[in-house]
Structure formats: structure tokens, C-alpha cells
Amino acid sequence: MSPPTPASQDTRTRILDAAARLFHEQGFNATGVSTILREAGVNPGSLYNLYPSKDALLAAVLERYTELLHPIVMAPVEAKASDPIERIFALLQQYRDWFSPLEFRLGCPIGNLALEVADSHPEIRPLIQQNFDGWSGYVERWLREAGDRLPRSLDRRQLASTVLTVMEGGLMQARSSRSAAAYDASVAQLRQYFDLLLARASGGGKHT
Amino acid sequence: MSPPTPASQDTRTRILDAAARLFHEQGFNATGVSTILREAGVNPGSLYNLYPSKDALLAAVLERYTELLHPIVMAPVEAKASDPIERIFALLQQYRDWFSPLEFRLGCPIGNLALEVADSHPEIRPLIQQNFDGWSGYVERWLREAGDRLPRSLDRRQLASTVLTVMEGGLMQARSSRSAAAYDASVAQLRQYFDLLLARASGGGKHT
Amino acid sequence: MSPPTPASQDTRTRILDAAARLFHEQGFNATGVSTILREAGVNPGSLYNLYPSKDALLAAVLERYTELLHPIVMAPVEAKASDPIERIFALLQQYRDWFSPLEFRLGCPIGNLALEVADSHPEIRPLIQQNFDGWSGYVERWLREAGDRLPRSLDRRQLASTVLTVMEGGLMQARSSRSAAAYDASVAQLRQYFDLLLARASGGGKHT
Amino acid sequence: MSPPTPASQDTRTRILDAAARLFHEQGFNATGVSTILREAGVNPGSLYNLYPSKDALLAAVLERYTELLHPIVMAPVEAKASDPIERIFALLQQYRDWFSPLEFRLGCPIGNLALEVADSHPEIRPLIQQNFDGWSGYVERWLREAGDRLPRSLDRRQLASTVLTVMEGGLMQARSSRSAAAYDASVAQLRQYFDLLLARASGGGKHT
DNA sequence: TATGAATGAGGGTTCATTCAT
């Protein structure tokens, strides 16, 4: 029996890797198909056999990001920290560790695409949303795991979304300044917010 | 009375208006110079008389955003709310009011460009930074005006940067979902943070 | 029987033919790429698949001239005259025969390019030099074949270069006057010089 | 009485100087009008007041070269050498002295234009011809002054034209090789020709 | 007369994609 992954598997992977990398580094519009082909070592015909258009390739890249969300992004965080709230800050720290060596020249690959193509590519929007939902879904689950350590009245989903906001908004400013300062600032404020929430939940929890 | 504007003022304005609008609507790379020319009703030579390149035009657009920051963005907010902390939320509300009618199809014009060109256009980065600094500068000033209502130990500058983070990160998610929910969520969490900060400052202000 | 030429051979040839003809007729700078495309019946993309730039196309044209030097220029001369010295004048006559029907509207395609682009295109200069060297190389070989008919002390290489000088300088003046007179004049003087050289070699050939 | 040279005289001179220099350095087609304007420090309107077109400016440049032929080219030669035949080689030496320091990057300004525009600009051709005629006219006069030192049967006009041929053809090859060798070669052969002619005239002058 | 913005055709080149081999 022949393996379920024919020769085109490699081609497909090389294309996806090259496209993901280039879209991340240069953006979608600034990346020419010919560049992807060159970097992937593939011919136009091959690419268009697998993906009917540059847009379809973008969709595949975003689906791949969804698949990689756990193994690449979340698993390391869960391995590093067991406390659910610490996982949140471990996640934010992980992005800092990824991009700080590059002086924040790159941003979040999903966030970049969100701003660049969400408008012009209606079919792509749901895939971006899927990534964002997956990401904040992990955070929301951790928040729920924190249980009573956080105020009962706290909207976990709102807060999870805010954690994503902090990551994306912080990274955007970090890229503009080529410095960690703004990212660190937003994370620090988020930490302070958590501290206040934790204090309020554990303390008398008087008013509210 | 003849106008004090030289002959090229109109052309310059028409170009800047069209370019700003199109860069906002479509992004920088997705906007062809020919589209700008058509919408501005201008010939290629005229544009290149005034701006030596598309990149220079982008720079001019960003400088214009800096000039418009106060009259368009901040003045209405300062007129609407006098309380410095309320001004922050009036500012965030103003963005909601602007983009909600468009179902959040557009994002922050500066933020979009930050993610699209910060990397590829080194000469543009400072101009984006200038806009971000100006924006959070207003917020920081308001926070200082709040004086003792906020904890003395609070880093006003960090928090100001976080307000920008909330706006940009919230708007990014709003665009992806074409809904206000994520934006509102982040703003609501920020409000809760402020409430806790205000309570802590007014309360005994015990530790730190 | 399928032809041994790959699919692009025809296109390549059509482009080269059109480019060579137009560069000859109009000069390099005065020839638009679009004109080449139209005359070759080819699309821009096709051209730029084969040649990365207009300059690269110019290089290819000059390499083609090098290849054609023998079959087009020298072989007919060698067929027409067997005496080495007569070959030189047959060569000069051949240029007269080529350009006289056009009233000397065109000049030497290499010479034209030499003066137009030698300065601005450093990578092209060697290719022009290669053509000149090839051309005068044939003449030099003929002069060597003439053996003792020419003075031993005569620098064959210098004289070969001078034959090229006569052709180029004569053609330049012929173009300016639209008449063969100046070309014929230079060739006639060259003939007289040869006559004197031949006489001197056969005669006493004493001094020098 | 106001002087006969109004303010535009300077403008006119600055334009002509800049145009002549740039046409010489870059060629006619490769020189943009805007470059001439910049280098001359002049506005488009001013230039087009004085010269109705780029072509007209070229014509003016060539007329200026005609005017300058004696003061710049021939007078120094006549001052340096009094023997008519030596004047010819002094003239050829002068070109060597001019262009050798530039490594023969530039060629004869007239010759360059002859090959570039003789074909496309019918109204320019006579002006080039005028320059060539003037140039070889001086040489022809010198040859006549040489009187009996040269064979009576020698066609002075033909030989004068050949001297120009040597200069132009030699300079063309010098530019291509960026070396004086080919120029020197042609001049050396011309010298040898003259030596033979002189010997023949002084000798018995028997046959022919 | 001087100024420099305006004109608009055309410059060389790249794009995403198709298709014959």
C-alpha cells in the first residue's frame, strides 16, 4: 500500500511554509507569487494545481495556523506554567521572547493579516476569526480554571478577549517603536489589573 | 479676495485626501497610484511634482494625520467630556461611533499602516510612532490631570499606552468579527480596571 | 519530426530580431520596449521571462552579433575574395553595398551602440569590445596571411585596428552626409596606403 | 544705452553649457530636459522661451560647436605647431590629451551625436555635417599648405576626410576598450602613411 | 519675463494566472 501522503505532500508543505513565512515577513500584498515559488522551489503549475489562487493559498496558510495553534503556541505555554493565570502571562511572555530577538520587526502573523486582508477578502475573515477565537478560547478556559480566585461577576470571555487585545495592541506598538517598552507596558497594566481582580476576589469581596 | 493658498494647494489637498482615504480603505500596497490619481482627478506628473514617490505620499499622509490628531480626534472628545477619565472613554467611544456604522469594515488608519509598512518602510516608522506618541500623549496628560484620583504609584505613561493598546487590539478583533463585541469587551475590561484603580486610590489607599 | 528547438526558441528569436533591428534603426534609448514587443508580437511578460531587463536584452543582441560575425559578415567576404588583402577591401566594400542602398541612413550597429551606451552601461562595454576584437581579428589574420607582401616591420595588429577605424569613421561621415563620398575617400586612402606598403615590401624594402 | 546682451544672455549660456555637457556625457536621448534645467538652474518656461523644443536646443548646441571649432579646437593646435603636417598630428594628439585623463569615457561630442540623431533628426544632420566639414576643412587647408611635400596626385580633400575618420574611428575604439591603444594604433598608421607619402613626394616621384 | 504646477502619453517592469508540452 502506498503511503497516504503522495509526493505532492512535500510540495504542499514547502509551499505553505514559504507562503506563511513570506506573508508574515512582508505581508500578503507585498509578497509576490513568484517569490513564494522561488523560495519553495516549485513551478507555477504545481502551485496552481494545489491551490487555485493566491487567495486560496492564503486560506490554507490560515488553516495551518489554526492547526498549529496548540502544538506551537499553547502547548509550550501549558508545559511551562501550570497555574492557569500564570499561563496567560507565560503566553504573553512567549510572544515577547519570539519577537524581541528580531527587535519586533515582525508582528503577529494573524494580526498582520487581519488588518491587511480582513476587508478585501471576505472569505478569509472567518479563518482569521477562527484563529482569534481559538487563541482567546484557551485563555478563557484558563480563566475558568482559575475559578473563585477571580471575581464571580467577572466576564471570563471578555477578559480573554482583552488578553488578545493586549497582545495584538502591544505588539503593534512594539513594531512601530522597535522596542519592547509599549508591549511590556500593556502587559504590566494587565498584570496589575489581574492583581486587583485577584485581591478583590480573595479579599472580603465587599461591594461590587 | 484671492485665497492665500498657492495654485497647488487644491491639488495637494485632493491628492492627500484621496490617498488617505484609499490607504485606509484598501491598505497601502493594495492601492494603486492610478486609483489615487483617478479619485483625486489629477495626472501622474502632477502627483510626482508634489511627491517624488508613492512612499513620499504615504509619509505626507501620515504627517497629515499628525496634524489632524487634535482637530479631528481629540478636540471633539475634549468638547464632549470635561472629566479627564471620562475623556478616555469618550475617545474610545468615538472610535466605536465612527466604525460601528461601517460594521467595523475599516480599522484605525494608523494601526493598519503600522502593521503593513512599519517593516518594509523604515522612513515611515517614525511617522507612525509620532502618531501613536501624540495619541497616547493626550491620554497621558488626562491621566495626570486626574491627579490623586488614581493611585500615586500608577505609571500614567504605561496606562496611556495601554489605552492605545485597547483601542488598536479591540478594533482589530472588531474588524475580524465585523461586530462591536470584542471592542466593547476590551473597553469594558479597561473600565473595570479604572474602577478598581479609582476605588483603590480613594479607599484607604493602604498598601502602595 | 518535432523540431529540436524548445518552445521559447521562436519567441526568443523574434525578440532578438526585433530588438536588433530597432536598436540599429533607432538606437537603444530611442527604442521603447513596447515597440520591440509589438514588432516581435510578444507580451511584456514573455520578454521579461527570457530577459530580465532591457539592458539584458541589449547584451543578448550584442552576443548575437558576435555569433553572426562569421556567417553574416566574414564568410561572404572570404567566399568572394581569396587574396587576403583583397578580402580587406571586399569587407569594406560589403559595408558600402549594405548601406549605400539605404543612402547610409543606418550605420554600423556595433559602432552606434558603442557610442551610445559604452559609457552608461559598463556591463555592455566588454560585449562591444568583443565584437570589435572579433572583427579586427579577422583582418589581422588576413594581414598575417599576406606574409612578406607587407613590410616585416609593419604592426599587423595596429593596421587591423586601423581598418576598423576606417570602416567606422567612414561610415559615421557617410551617415552625416547621406553620401558615400567620405566613406569612399577613407577607403581610397587606405588603399593607397596599402599600395605604398606593398610597393615598399616588394621593392628594396631596405631601410626601416 | 543698455547693453545688447540682456539678462537672458546668461540664461541662454547656462542652458547651452549644461545641454552641451550633458549631451556629451550622457547622449541626447539619455539626457532629460529636467536634468538640463536643474544643472542650468533654469525653469522650464525660461528654456522654452528661448528654445521651442529639445531638438531646437540640440541645434543650438551644434551651432555653438561650430562657433567654437576655431577658438577651442584649431587655434591651440595652430599655436602649438606651425608645420602644416605636424598640425594634423598635433590635432590628433590634442584629442588624446583631452580624453585620456578621463580614460576615454567620453567621445567626440559631434561624433556621438552623429550616430545617435543623424537618422531621427533630419534638421540636425546639416549641422553635424557643418562641424565635420569645418573640421576637415582646416586639415585640408593644412594639406594644401604642405604643397609639394606631398605627391601632386594626392587628393587633399580625401586625405583630410581620412584624418577625421582616424580621429572618430580611433576614439570609438578607445571608448570601447577604455584604453588609448586603438586610437594610438590608428594614428601611428596614419603617421606611417604620411611618411610614405612624404618620402614618395621628395623621392624621384617617378611612377604614378 | 520668470515661475513651477499641470499635462497626459509613454517609460520599463511585475503581477497573478494559464496552458501547451
Add this chain to the structure above:
DNA sequence: CATGAATGAACCCTCATTCAT
């Protein structure tokens, strides 16, 4: 399935020239 030449619209920009001020 792979190949890479072919397609042609669109890219950003420069050209020589005009004209309102």
C-alpha cells in the same frame, strides 16, 4: 502531475512640453 514559457492588465514613474499666475 511537472514544467516553465506565455498572457496581458496593471504596476510605479518620467518624459517633453504647456500654461496660468
